[in-house]
C-alpha cells in the first residue's frame with residue numbers, strides 16, 4: 001500500500017526559496033513504489049495551492065488528513081504531512097500545531113520542540129538549564145530597547161565586544177550583524193528588530209564552526225561532526241547560499257575525544273528540547289578544544305547537497321533512506337500517541 005505524503009513547501013518566511021530547493025530534493029528521493037507525493041505550495045501570502053488550484057488541509061473521517069480543493073475539485077486523503085518549510089510558520093510549531101489539530105501524522109519535531117528550536121533565546125535557556133555550554137547573551141525586546149537601551153549597552157559592554165546581534169526567531173543569517181564596537185550596536189539592533197521583536201546580543205565565539213546531524217526518536221543516529229570552511233568573516237547569507245563560498249568538511253578535523261564530546265553534547269541538546277525526527281545542531285569548537293552549542297534546527301536545509309543529508313550520509317544513511325525513515329517515524333509517533341488518554 002502506498003503512503004500518501006502531503007509535501008508542504010515554500011512558506012511565509014524569508015526562507016521560501018530555500019524551502020523550494022529542499023522540497024525538490026525530498027520529493028526526488030521518495031521511492032515512488034512506497035510513497036505518493038502530493039506537493040502543496042504555500043505562497044508568501046499564506047495561500048496554499050496544489051497544481052495551481054487553491055487547497056486547504058482538514059481532518060478526514062478516518063484518522064487521516066484530507067486535502068480539499070477549494071474550487072470544488074476532488075479531495076485527496078493524506079497519510080503523512082512532510083513540512084519542508086524553514087523558519088517562522090514552518091519550523092516554529094505553527095504548522096505542527098495545525099497537524100495536531102487535524103490529527104494527521106507529520107514529519108519532524110512536535111509543537112513545543114519546534115517552537116524552542118526556532119527561538120534562539122528559548123533554546124539557549126533550556127540548553128543552559130541542562131548544563132550545556134552556550135555563549136553568553138543579552139536578550140533585547142523592542143520594548144526594552146526603547147525604554148532601557150543605556151542599561152543594555154552597559155550589560156553588553158560588561159560581556160565584551162565583539163558581539164553578534166540576531167533576531168531570535170529567524171534563520172539563514174538574515175538580519176544578523178557582527179558588531180565590533182559600542183557605536184555600531186544601535187544600528188545592528190535596529191536592523192535585527194525589523195525581523196523580530198526579540199533580539200539576542202551574543203558574545204562572539206572564536207572557533208571552528210561545526211554541525212552535527214541527528215536522526216531518531218528513542219534511539220538516535222548521531223552523525224560525525226562536519227566543519228564549515230569559508231573565507232568570509234562569518235557565515236553570512238551570501239556565504240551560505242552562493243555556490244563555492246563555503247564547504248562542509250566531513251568529518252571535522254578534530255581529536256577523537258573532542259569529536260566524541262561534540263556528539264554527546266549535540267545529542268544532549270536534541271534531548272533537552274524533546275526533539276523528534278531530525279535535527280541539525282550547530283556549534284563551535286574553540287582553539288583549546290572547548291565546545292559551544294549554538295543552535296538546533298528542527299527542519300534543516302534539505303537539498304541533496306545540504307549539510308544535513310551529507311552528515312547523515314557520513315553516518316551511513318543514504319538520502320532516500322533518510323526521508324523514508326522520517327516518514328516511518330512520523331507514523332510511529334502518531335500510533336504511540338493514539339494510545340494516550342487525553
Ligand SMILES: Nc1ncnc2c1ncn2[C@@H]1O[C@H](COP(=O)(O)OP(=O)(O)O)[C@@H](O)[C@H]1O
Nearest residue numbers: 135164170171172173174202203204205234235
Ligand atoms: N556568538 C557567535 N559567535 C561567532 N559567530 C557567530 C555567533 N553567532 C552567530 N555567528 C555567525 O553567524 C552565523 C549565523 O548565526 P546563527 O546563530 O547560526 O543563525 P542562523 O539561524 O541564521 O543560522 C553563524 O553560522 C556564525 O558564522
Ligand SMILES: [Mg+2]
Nearest residue numbers: 172173282295
Ligand atoms: Mg546557523
